[in-house]
Amino acid sequence: MLMTWEILSFEALLSRSSQFTIKVNFIYSIKDKASPEEASIVHTWCDKEAHKVLSSYAKADVNDVPSIISIGQRAGWPAFFTV
Secondary structure, three states: OHHHHHHHHHHHHHHHOOOHHHHHHHHHHHOOOOOOHHHHHHHHHHHHHHHHHHHHHOOOOOOHHHHHHHHHHHOHHHHHHHO
């Protein structure tokens, strides 16, 4: 079970990372490993964090394109399924 201090630690790690792809991969690795009991809470947190990461994305880097597409597909944005 994820405790509040673990969530805060995850948020601290995300805030310290400067690489977009690392942040996205970290968020989705947590989401994919959530237990059935925690899935709802963890998925909500991960979606919120992914949105924050994408919203704060300010530089264009071709290496980030796969991660951006992954966020769009996981969020269910139709335009990202035709790429």
